[in-house]
Amino acid sequence: MEAAFCFWTQFLTRNFKFVKTLFKMFELSITEAGVKTFQTWLGVCLAAVMLVGVNSASAQLKLGYIDSQKILEKYKEAQDAQKQLQDLNKRWEDEAKNMQQELQSKLEELESQALLLSEExxxxxxxxxxxxxxxxxxxxxxxxxxxxxxxxxxxxLMQPVIDKINAVIKKVGSEEKFDYIFDVVNGNILHVSDSQPNLTDKVLEELNKSVATAKPASTTAKPPAATPKPKN
Structure with missing residues (x-):
């Protein structure tokens, strides 16, 4: 069973058409699954194989998963980027609202003065x-x-954040020798066994650690030098 699983895993990575066939077998389409990259297709396919009971494969493949939504909600730099975007959007909404109010005011003014104005x-x-x-x-x-x-x-604002998250996921995967790390959000995985490692908190820890080390050390401001008194 383990040998068969390894064979199909290697075959999936090399044969794009077979991936499509496997989707049809599970009555899923690439569009319905919301999958846009081959990497994600492979993640969903492997997850499907896991769910039908090939548990013995863990002896040869080390699998883990993350929750990208939780990472974006808890990662400080992602929060800061979202806050900047919200503030900018709010400013533009206020500008649009002011323009709408000006338009409404001028329209009411025209309606109230219509009988008194010349045609010109x-x-x-x-x-x-x-x-x-x-x-x-x-x-x-x-x-x-x-x-x-x-x-x-x-x-x-978000692309640098996403790049950092992906870099840390790769770092964790490499250091802890994971073969595959799935995203339970973007991969549309509906169930994950408790035996599969959840690396979300580990990734968050690494990300927020890098934020902490990037902050400059606080320095106490020195008081201004005293002005020398004039000699008598």
């Missing part, structure tokens, strides 16, 4: 409203559209 002046105010509305829509598109600044800022 009325047209000017209508054009002003139209331009303000266009400016508001453009602002919203620039910030929250498909290619908006919110997404660009999220990538800018």
């Amino acid at each position: 002046r009325k047209k000017e105010k209508e054009n002003e409203l139209q331009n303000l509305n266009i400016r508001l829509q453009q602002f919203q598109q620039d910030k929250w559209g498909n290619q908006g600044e919110v997404f660009a800022e999220r990538a800018k």
Whole structure:
């Protein structure tokens, strides 16, 4: 059984078409599983093999798992990045809200003065409203559209965090000689045996340790030198 498991493990890593076939056997599609990389496909496939009872494989493969959602929630640098993104998004939301209020105010002003304005002046105010509305829509598109600044800022702030997390996962896996480390969030693994090591806390410990060592040592500010008294 162990030899067979090792054979199929090696075969899966080398044969992409067989991975698709295995998905069909379990009535899953790559789209339904939310799997975007071959590494994740392999993780799900291996997890499926684990779940059907090939427990004896642990003698040859060392498997572990992490919870990426918990890591992002507990990792200090991830928290800081999320806070920066929230603050930036809040600032833009306030700007959009102010523009909406200005638009509403000018619209009410035009409606209240419509009978008193000349056609020329009325047209000017209508054009002003139209331009303000266009400016508001453009602002919203620039910030929250498909290619908006919110997404660009999220990538800018979170990518270094993700890179550090991945580096620590690789470090832990290498030092403790794990063959595979699965993510129970992105891999859509529905069950993990208690016998499989949960490396989430270990990864968090390493990450937060690096944050602590990166902080500069606090120094006590020296009082300013006393001004010498003039000689009499």
